[in-house]
Amino acid sequence: MADWRDEAARAVVVELGHARDGGGWLVLGKVRPLAAEGWYAADLRGRWIGPEHLVRLCVAGAAGGVSVPVQESRMRAGVVRFRVAGPLPAGCDRVWAEVASPRDLRRRVADGLQAIAEAPLADQLAAADLDPVPGGEAPEEFNAEQKSAYRACLEPGVRLVWAPPGTGATRVLAQAAEDLAAAGKSVLVLSADEELVAKFAPEPPAVNPELTSVLDDLAELDRVVARVSFVDEQLAGYDHEEFQALTQRIEHEDRVGELETELARTTELHRTATVRLEETQAALRAARVERGQVEYERGQLEKAAELITELERLTPEHSLSKVNPAHRRLTREQARLSELIEEHLAAAHPITEADINRLDERLTRAERALDEAARVESDAYLKVVALRRHILKARANGVVSEEDRQRHAEQTRRALADLYAEREDLQATAEDRAARRNRLEQRLLWLTEQAIQQHREAEATAVVEGRVVVTEAIPDRTFDAVLVDRAASLRLADALLAVSRAAGTAVLFGDFRLPGPEVRPAKLTQTTAVRTWLATDVFAHCGIKTPEAAQEHEGCVVLRRQYTGERALADAVAYGFLDGDHESVPEIVLVDTLALPELCRPHLRATGWSPIDGLLAGRLTEVHGGQGESFGLLTGYPRRLGVELAAVRDADPALTAAAGTPRALAGLRFDAVAVDLLSATDTTQRALLTAGVAAARRRLYLLADLGAVKAAPIGSALGAVNALRLQQAIEVRQAADLLTPVTTGDIADHLARARESVWLWAPWSEEEVPDLLPAVAAAVERGVDVRAVLRPDGNPLIRALRGRGATVIRARTAHRKIAVIDRRTLLFGATHLPVQGERAEVVVVREGPRFARKLLADLPTEEQRLDAAVPEPRRDRKRVTATR
Known part of the structure; x- marks a missing residue:
């Protein structure tokens, strides 16, 4: 009898020949930033790629090139969420992944089965020989069945746990794995459960600070590039020299009125200054005349002053005897001088020295006033001349039009002159930035390769050295205990391969009421080996196909108590206990x-x-x-x-x-x-x-x-x-x-909003929508491509729609009352039959480009294919061809 390893491996090889290939590095999709800083997402919903296919991720452009390593990622329901070490450089807008194809995964299983040597627990399970559930201690917070499942995980042997939804299987798995690890045991948990993955996930490798620095530097360069693009966009059609000239013209024109007002004011000031100058000149002349009229008296007073000085000098310092001859001479001289002084003073009378001083001061003030008046008049004159010159220059530039003013105001509002200066500065450093970017990108390539290698080594280390390893892939390593989650959905061959990694304990949790293993294509199940080792789950293999069989089997724990979920409905359709x-x-x-x-x-x-x-x-x-x-x-x-x-x-x-x-x-x-x-x-x-x-x-x-x-x-x-x-x-x-359907009257309103295309399948009649044909004609006149699909059964709408410019496509099957507008707005006509109330013709409106694309892809829309599928009578063919 052939060993089960060979039989299971041959079954996998049969499926392997039909499995999808195409692994390696693939573009997963566009990057979508998330609210959390540094986190992004890619939408893989509807594609064949699952979490088991993703080996490692990076972010790059559509054609590859510069890439950024992903530090951490998780996939749920077809959406990959991931974190990177810094801002993404411009152009890095696609998620790339190293992908293991379904064929790669099945090949690994086949190779793994053939490489199994000693695996007593797997041999035991292959023989459908389960160990009884042991007794012993268990956490008090568990119910009786959960305690049994927990003890099954801690004792040697191979066992099953039937865990319907909401019965706490994840909680038991987590506690058992944690306690096994605390006891020094190595544990493999084969699961994709988010709670288990998060609980036992190893710490991701530390981020290289240089990688963050390089990404920050590239982001700064990207901001400069974006700024350059923005500035160039803003300056499109801008002429800086023209702007400067126009600025000067506007300034000059705006100043003409001010200059003329200032000229009038300055002219008046000059006139006043001129009058003042004349007045000071007259005052100076009068002062000089008056001063000249007392020149004789001034001379007499000056002589008297000289004699008085001499008289004072003749006064002896000491008293002399009156009989002294010298005294007598001195007395005679003094008398003579006094007499002369009196004569001069009498000649100057009535003018006094004070009068002379007053006239001198008046003359000085007149001279100063004349100097000031002359300066003011000169300044005013020069200003008048300058203003006249500015006015003539401003008027010589021509009149600025209102259009020029509006254009200048808009350019000023947008600060285009400042942007022009900024562009000059940016262009001056363009070569330096390009060289720096090249250096940074080359460094980033090396850092990305290094980070990917570090992640690969960290993953390998976690699998080899980790105390608790939670994964969907079956590693090539022996563990003290193997705990399998959702085992009922696994192929028996995969379950056996997982159990072969257990040295002492293997427990498989699952629910055979949920969908079991899937074999593609389904026709392969006609092969006995495939049906036995791939299309059969581990519970069925052990003879457990009913609730009664599960409860009676000594090697199967049944979790009965449900903590979450709708128990009544679940019991009624699947469980019953x-x-x-x-x-x-x-x-x-x-x-x-x-x-x-x-x-x-x-x-x-x-x-x-x-x-x-x-x-x-x-x-x-x-x-x-x-x-x-x-x-x-x-x-x-x-x-x-x-x-x-x-x-x-x-x-x-x-x-x-x-x-x-x-x-x-x-x-x-x-x-x-x-x-x-x-x-x-x-x-x-x-x-x-x-x-x-x-x-x-x-x-x-x-x-x-x-x-x-x-x-x-x-x-x-x-x-x-x-x-x-x-x-x-x-x-x-x-x-x-x-x-929330609407009335058929809204159809024409939606057609009126069409801008590119309208597709109609067996559209509403004129009685149902009176405005349909006018709306179609208006759309055609706007340049909208209107196409209608109808059956070639004499429908009067064919002629009416063609008469309005629509392209009519005849099809054997024309699905009724559907419209797609601009490939994103869908209208479905229906008859509403409420439980109470009157029936009504309504329209259900839905917005969605993907929904519209799917409908356009599934419903017939190609005129040539439709005409080929619905041949016309021979007598009409020439006429139709001529019309086309």
């Missing part, structure tokens, strides 16, 4: 689509989706995104997923919503979850409801037809929903209340 009375029960809302039947009809057999899929997905995303809540939509049909995901992405700028199958979103929880139960089988509906209960925290939407729910048989998935509805445990809301 859950226990617990908890307050955190999500609110269940049944969204009834019965009143909008036309929107629920599949619009393409190839894709199978109907408008209601995207409309409700987008609207619920808006509602909860606006409240800061996360939202997830579960569908059982991957072909319908494209339109739902497109609508979700349109309505989710915060990147907190997701749409996918239960398998794709397994293990994720959202504040609100919508489960698409429309057109699903009972088996699919059970899987969707089970997954929805596991994923919803606060609210669970059930998208269904209320009529189908009421008519569902007891024991079916919808029957369980109906039972809860009858117990008033479910709120029923109409889809129309969420979508």
Whole structure:
């Protein structure tokens, strides 16, 4: 008998031949900055790349080149969030990843299975031989079943734990791993659970300070480049010399009035100064005449003064005897001088020396006044001459037009002259900046390679030396204990490979009521080896397929008590044994689509989706995104997923919503979850409801037809929903209340806003929308490309639309009453059939470029393909060709 290793490896090799290739470095998408500083995101929703495929990340341009290493990253629901060491350089706007393709991952499993040597626990599990659950101590806060699961993790052996949603499996896993590590044991936790990853994640490598410095320097250069671009943009069409000349002309013209006013004032001052000069000249002449009239008297007074001086000199210093001859001579001389003095004074009378001094002072003042008046008059004259010259120069530049003034005012407001000077300075340093950038970019390349190598070494060290390793990939190392989360979704071969890494203990947690392993393509399950080792989960392999089998198996712990989630619904559709009375029960809302039947009809057999899929997905995303809540939509049909995901992405700028199958979103929880139960089988509906209960925290939407729910048989998935509805445990809301349809009269208003294109599928008739054809004609006149898809069955709209300039495309299947405007606004016509009230023709409007692109891609829009698919009668073909 062949060893299980070889059989499992051969099964993996069979799948390997069909697995997708294309690993290596790939562009994941555009970088989107987040609110937290240094954190960014990339949207991978709808792509095949999952967290297990990402090896390492960096940020670069669309063509590669300069790159920045990612310091830390996490992926949830198709959105990668990551942190870098500093600001991203200009041009680094794409997330690049080294990706392991699905073929790479399957090859590693095959190689790992073939390389297994001694693995007694894996041999035991391959033989479906589980060890009994041991007794012993356990944390007091655990319930009885959780204590059993905890003890199973601490004792040697291989065991299973069936953990329905909300029963605390993550809590048990975390505590067991922590206590095993404290006891010196090495532990592998195979899980992608965010709580476990965060709890045991190793510290990321320290950021190289030089890397941060280089990024900061490049950011500064980028700011300069951005400033240069801004300045160049602002200066487009600006002529600095013309601006300066115009500035001077405006200044001169604006000063003419001021100069003329100043000239008049200065002229008046000059006239006054001239009068004053003449007055001072007359005063000086008068003073000189008056002074000249007393010249004789001045001479007599001067002689008298000289004699008085001489007389004073003759006075002896000592008294002489009167009989002394010298005394007698002196007395005679004094008498003579006194007599002469009297004669001179008498000749000058009545003029006195004081009169003479007064006349001298008057003459001096007159001379000074004349000097001042002459200076003032000269200054005023020179100013008058200068003003006249300025006025003549200003007038010689010509009259400035109002247009010139407005242009100058706008250029001044925008400070273009300052920007011009700034550009001159920036251009002077352009070569230095370019050289510096080149040096920094070369250094950044080296630092990025170094950082990637450090991360690679740190990851390898964490796997080799880490006490607790939490990962989705199975490392090539033996651990004392291996704990597997969500084991029921793993292929048996993967589960065995994980258990082969356990030296003493292996415990696999999972829920076999949730989606199990998936094999692609599904036809491979026709092969016995594939069906045994890949399409079978570990619980089924051990004979555990029912709740009874799980509870009876001595090697399986069953967690019964539910702490979160909707227990009644989960019990009714999947479990039947859950226990617990908890307050955190999500609110269940049944969204009834019965009143909008036309929107629920599949619009393409190839894709199978109907408008209601995207409309409700987008609207619920808006509602909860606006409240800061996360939202997830579960569908059982991957072909319908494209339109739902497109609508979700349109309505989710915060990147907190997701749409996918239960398998794709397994293990994720959202504040609100919508489960698409429309057109699903009972088996699919059970899987969707089970997954929805596991994923919803606060609210669970059930998208269904209320009529189908009421008519569902007891024991079916919808029957369980109906039972809860009858117990008033479910709120029923109409889809129309969420979508808020409008009247058909708004169609023409939307067409009036079209600027590029309009697509119409089997549009409304003139009776339904009287303004439709005039709105089409007006759009065509504005240059809008209007195209209408109709069946070639004599529809009068064909001729009417062509007459208004629209391009009419004839198709075998024309889906009714759909419009796409400018590839972003969608209009869906429907008949509203409320439970109470009259039926009405309404329109549901939705904004979304991705939703519109998906619809345009799925619905027929290519004229040539349509005409080829719908051949016309031979007699009409020539006429149609000629018309074209």
